[in-house]
Amino acid sequence: MGAERVIVVGAGMVAQRFVQSLREQDEAGRFEIEVYGEEQYAPYDRVALTSFFSKAGPEELLLGAPELWDDPLVTLHRDTRVQRIDRKAQTVSLDNDVERTYDHLVLATGSSAWAPPVPGVDLPGVFMYRTLDDVAELRDWVRARQAIVGRPVRGAVIGGGLLGLEAAGALQSMGATATVVEFANRLMALQVDDSGGEALKSLIQRLGVQVKCGVATSEVAPDADGNAGTLKFSNGGEQLVDVVVFATGIRPRDDLAREADLPVGERGGILVDSACRTEDPSISAVGECAASESDQGMSIGLIAPGNTMADVTAHRLLGGDEVYLGADTATKLKLLGVDVASFGDAFATTPGALEVVYSDPFSGSYKKLVMTDDASVLLGGMFVGDASSYATLRPMVGAALPGDPSSWILPEGQAERPDLELPDAANVCSCNNVTAGSIRSAVNDDGIHDLGELKSHTKAGTACGSCLPLVKKILNTELEKSGIEVSEALCEHFAMSRTQLFSAIQVAGLTTFTEIIERFGSGHGCDICKPTVGSILASIYNGHVLSDDRAALQDTNDRYMANMQKDGTYSVVPRIPGGEITPDKLLVIAEVAKEFDLYTKITGGQRIDLFGARLEQLPDIWQRLVDAGMESGHAYGKSLRTVKSCVGSSWCRYGVQDSTSMAIALEERYRGLRSPHKLKVGVSGCARECAEARGKDVGVIATEKGWNVYVGGNGGFTPKHAQLLVEDVDDETVFQVIDRYLMLYIRTADRLQRTAPWQEEYEGGLEAIKDVILNDSLGICADLDEHMTHHIDTYEDEWKAVLNDPKRLAQFTSFVNAPEEPDPSLAYVTERGQRRPATTAERTALVHASSTSTSETESPS
Amino acid sequence: MTATVPGTRHGLVPVCSLDDLVTDLGVAALVGDTQVAIFRLDDGSVHAVQNLCPFSGANVMSRGITGDRGDEPTIASPIYKQVFSLLTGKCLVTMDKEPVAGGPDLAVYQVSIDNGQVMINLAGGE
Incomplete structure (x- = not known):
């Protein structure tokens, strides 16, 4: 065991970071570490608290590798509270009356939620939003009320800051309504200015959350059962509620330090120097409970500075001389799917600072850069709705920004953005303190050429991930410099992807x-x-x-609207929506197949493929099919192929929805839609999944209440099951989400990239795609919808159009000087009653046979 | 137009009118027993190569996509996407495949335009 004992009070995110940092650096095993946490959980990701509602259990929020707590030099005591510190004896007393001595004490007690002392704040139905238990209790309450009231639960959140908006999102995700009540005149008052607050308010209201700003809550009044029932406001207004969440701020938990006579800051927080030490050299404080002289004695409620303090403390224990230089208060958040970011001097407090503003009321985005008075040096910035430039610009604070500053906030493509070369000292990942220089050195000196390896090697982008686009860009730039090809160019003719x-x-x-x-x-x-x-x-x-x-x-398939086979003839596939076909149409297909002697096979997509049609025969074949009411099946296109379905509730004993009608509706909606690769869709009428819909790019599976939509499935070379996009939705929603999913794929996928890899490589993955489609996080849904409507409205059968156009028909000839003459090189043999192309050996035999004038081959005419 | 052009191994044979050729859309022509693929490019030039794709054995070159590699005009086979020079017939991109019918390169035929008629000389084929 280690020679010296470090006791950590608190088992939150910063405590976890400290333990991890010390164990990584203390190779000699000098310290043994005891961690005391009052919660029943190992350290979890409090920043991601809201995702608790979409996760299976608390364990999915746990931080870091579990091996950390199996380390013999680390002991985690959960459910254990430290009562008192005896500085003279260097001991702490636990709530089970045990005393433990320490060589070094690290206070990481964090902060607690604070609620204003309004009457009714302790009623049942009033919650805080700070711990996993808070969130679990809130969920249980909402579920229980839901069962009683028989209408959507009415929710209200007091506080329009980060946690308040998170809580509003959580209420909505549980099916409750949500009203956010903010005392200040705008939301997120610490991060955005008045205009930004307005933009944020309107974006959030579009998502169905009510917002009241400039309103003070004076009382939570009880209903007849004594639960929270009415919110009363100081302006005389009232609102009926079933649940209230207070997210009105946090207070540093410094009681232990106060009782041990350690100095605290004016507004709370244990005072520490730039080495994170308190007045007592054997006691340090890190994270939200600390108030560092580097932050002017203020406590900072952000995770990134806490992590830095934890690293500094670990380093100091091992004799290092690192210092904590104060918080980078830059933040980038996604609240209810809306991006909010600010960095540097976002409020333009520098004398003479210029503000360059772009605001688009239609998409709801608001973007601002703060520059020095000569518009040359970047001081800070603020983004609401679209924070795509954040990762690039944040590390440039204090550096000259080349070009016109407005190019960074105008919508992409409207202005040329100059290339930025970040200084080596620029902090790229503020969560883990990784500079551009250390990333470059990892690429050039350590030979790391892969983004994943670069992440694990430098730790950049492993916390909040917002800097990943920048890390990737630095990686690519360095690789390019060393002559390693990372070109996204389509081919030698286009440098673009x-x-x-x-x-x-x-x-x-x-x-x-x-x-x-x-x-x-x-x-x-x-x-x-x-x-x-x-x-x-x-x-x-x-x-x-x-x-x-x-x-x-x-490609030849699209040029002749048929699938070229190995001998240069084509196959023909009429559309059979949903695999449903009348006997009369089957008869027409059979007649055509007989007349043109086409090899006939049923496809995997529930339709019929007719092989062996020569180029010059295609118009005659299609004339027959079109006359009988059939149309192109686009089997030849990078486009929607088929929508496969089971028979569904109209015949099946088990079906719960009419999968065939849904499949036909989908096939008729998306027929002819050109895309980066082929698209296949499946619809199953119950959970037995007979249509194998989850193997398709889009799979729709019936539930008792409606449909589940899955996306990104693939057969082929790398099979993938489709992932859940939405649950239990009605027909209209099925169409809407698939419209948007397909359009986003069509717009952003690479050449010949199927949906499964596209979905994996899309920045932020399926979650980000969901955000775009379901929460309109990019503000493009209206555009995607319109685009698909245009497709549906302008659809025409390609084959019918060609049959009516003599100029295009003229292309369907075998020889320019002999338009009706069949290709003389074609040769076939009969197998199982149908013909197939002759093999080379068979061909030689045929030539020999025909020269002696007996042949079993069929003439190609 | 006649059904077939009488085969001749020597000299120029008229195959079609220049107006029959649409820029970048190849056509096949039957010159005797030989299938020829003819392309009119956007600079007005007309090129003729064998219609037989060496990598598949199918007569399909006329249905490929024209383009260029550097300054060299090219044609890509529609079957396995090999790329050939329209000037020399040389196979520039084999797509890691072996030819199944003859060598990897295409025969190139001499083309001349006479009074709006496209004439092919099979004797120049190599």
Whole structure:
């Protein structure tokens, strides 16, 4: 065991960080560590408290590797409170009357929720929002009230700061209504200014949360049963409530220190120096319970400074000389799916500071940069609604910002953004104190070329993750410098990725390949970029794949609207929505197959594939199919293929919803939709999942109450089960979420990237995609909806359109000088009553046979 | 247009009118027993190569996508996506495949335009 004993009071996030930091650095095992926490849990991620509602249990919130608590030099005592410190004896007394001596004491007692002393604050139905137990009790109460009142539970949150908005989101996620009551004249008063507060308010109200600012709560009055029933405001107003959450601030927990005669700050918090030591050199204090001289004796309620204090303390114990330089109060939060971020001198308190503001009431975003009086040096910034520039700009505080500052806050694509070269000293990850220099050194000196390895090596981006885009950018820049290819270029003609090209074409409104390559590329294009542009044009405008100069862009399948097979003939697949087909249509397909002698096979997507059609036969075949009321099945396109379904509740004994009708509706909605890769959808009428919907890009599975929608499933080379997007929704919602999911995929996926890898690589993963689709976190849902509506409204059957257009029909000929002449090289043999292409050996035999004039082959005509 | 053009191994054979060729959309022509793929590019030039794809054995080159690699105009096979020079017929990208019909390169045929007629000379094929 270690020679010296360190006792840590408190088992929160900062305590965990301290233990981890000390164990990592104390290689000789000099210290044994005892941690005392009053909660029944090991240290958990309090910042992510709200995610408790979407997680299976408290264990999913636990912090760090569990091995830390199995370390023989570390003992965690849960449910144990330290009562008293005896500085002279260097002991602490526990609530079980045990005394423990220490060589060094670390106070990490954190803070407690504070509620104003209004009458009724102790009624049943009034909650704080600080610990896992608070959150669990709140959940149990809401569930219990729900069962009693028989209508949505009425919730109110007092306090419109970070925790208040988190709590409002939690209430909503439990099906309760939520009203946020804030005493100040705006939300998030510490992070945003009045205009930012207004933007935030309107974004949050769009999500269905009511907001009252500039209102003081004077009483929580009881209902007839003595539970919280009415909120009374100082302006005379009232509001009926079933549950109230107080999120009105925190107070440092410094009682132990006060009782031990350690000095505390004016507004609370144990006073410490820049080494995080109290007046007593064997006692340190870290995190929210501490008030550092580096922070002017103020307690800071953020996790990043707490982590730094923990690291400094561990380092000092081992004889190091690190200092805590004060908090970087930069924050980036996602509240109810709305981004809020501020950094540096966000309120422009520097004399002469200039504010550059961009505000878009339509999307609800508000962005501000604070610059020095000559607009050259960045002092700070504030973002509401869209904080995409935060990670790049935050480390630039105090440095010259090249170019026009407004380019950083205008919507992307509206202004050219200069490339930024971060100084080595710039702090990229403020949670873990990682500088640009140390990331560069890890890439160049330690040879780390992979983002995942870089994260575990430097710890950058492992806490809140907001700096990850920047870390990735530094990695790529360094790799490029050392000549390692990280090009996202589509091909030698376009330096952009498909995603970039998509938005460039959309923004510029270009409609032909010639214009596009002149504007954004070089040369004449190739078999990579041409089909990509063809697909993008089809996705954006939904014009005919063979219109204008587009025919020459298409791969042969799209160019002739059929699937090319190994001998150069094609297969034909008419659409059979949901796999439902009348006997009459089956007869037509059978007649066509017989007449043109087409090999016939049922596909995996519940339709019929007719093989062996020659180029010049395609129009005749399709004329017959179109006349019988059939249309293109787009089996040849990077587009929606089929919607597979089971028979569902209309016939099945077990079906709970009409899966066939849903499948037909979906297939008719998305038919002809061009995308980065093929799309498959499945609909099952009950949980038995006979349609194998979770193996599809989009799977819809019936429940007793409606439908569950799953996304990102894949068969093929790397099979993946689709993941849950929404539960128990009605038909309209099914359409809406799939509309948005598919459009977002179409806009942002890479060339030939299926939904499963796209979903994994999308920044923030499926959670971020959900946020975009369900909470409109990017403010683009209206646009996505409109785009899909345009697709649905402008859909036409491609084959019918070609049959009516002599110019396009002229392309369907075998030879320019012999339009009806079959390709003389085709040769077939019969197998199981149908024909198939002859193998090379069979072909040689056939040539020999035909020269002696007997042949079993079928003539290709 | 006649059903087939009488085969001849020597000299220029008319196959179609220049107006029959749409920029960047290849066509196949039957010259005797030989299938030829003909392309008109956006600089106005016309190129002819064998229609047989060496990597699949199918007569499909006319249905490929035109483009360029550097300054060299190219055609990509629609079956396994090999890329060939339209000037020399040389296979520039094999896609890690072996040819199944002859060598990896395409035969290139001499093309001339006479009075708006596209003429092909099979004798130049190599």
